[in-house]
Amino acid sequence: MKNIALVEDCCPPLLETALSAEDAERMAVAFRVVGDPTRLRLLSMIATHPGGEVCACELVEPLGLSQPTISHHLKVLFEAGLLGRERRGTWVFYRVSSGPLEALRSALATTPN
Amino acid sequence: MKNIALVEDCCPPLLETALSAEDAERMAVAFRVVGDPTRLRLLSMIATHPGGEVCACELVEPLGLSQPTISHHLKVLFEAGLLGRERRGTWVFYRVSSGPLEALRSALATTPN
DNA sequence: TCTTTGTATCGACGTTTGTCTATATCGAAC
């Protein structure tokens, strides 16, 4: 979970050609990012928020987890490329990056594209 | 990872409406199933195999893991509903179930449907 | 500068997960 664009270059279509060990590892890392309920809810909350953008401060209380925990999950999502981040004053705003999500999605395609 | 059709009823579109804690948990479990490199390679190998069907015995050696480990992963995939299973004599044949994979995929859709 | 408030990092802890070896179970053939 290091590179910004982790998800971007992870995802040859799974069912089309046999996956190499390296591709499988990359893809697995990407799917593990969305394999956590808190991160899924964060994505969902941010995407459905009016304006498509949410202050991190609004995400702590509704999930009932500590601020460090939410911060950690936001970081994981950001580093995977699934979230964009913008600082405005003291606040940090997040929005969902649809491209990488689509990349992940395409990996699961059951018909050639 | 209990029910056969785990993936079937896991997956409201993530970005359309805010996910409940329960939906998030179900969906996370489903994504964790495909969040392992060995399971991804198994899916890939089975799907790309001529006939779309593979004997479990053919899956052990190419992955370089022990037979119990492969058996374990096949079980996880099967119980998630991602693999179909058929016993023929001593052998067990697996094939990919495209429906559940599509269900998982649809959860990541960035456009309404 | 000092305080305040929002955010990120650190270090620790318990749980989950993937792997192994050993062993049990299953099905077929003798």
Add this chain to the structure above:
DNA sequence: GTTCGATATAGACAAACGTCGATACAAAGA
């Protein structure tokens, strides 16, 4: 029934992960 080969389960162990409280850092305002 016994044996043999394929598959599944049990139990153990290490590594990875999610969570927390404490603390550091950043930005704005007094």
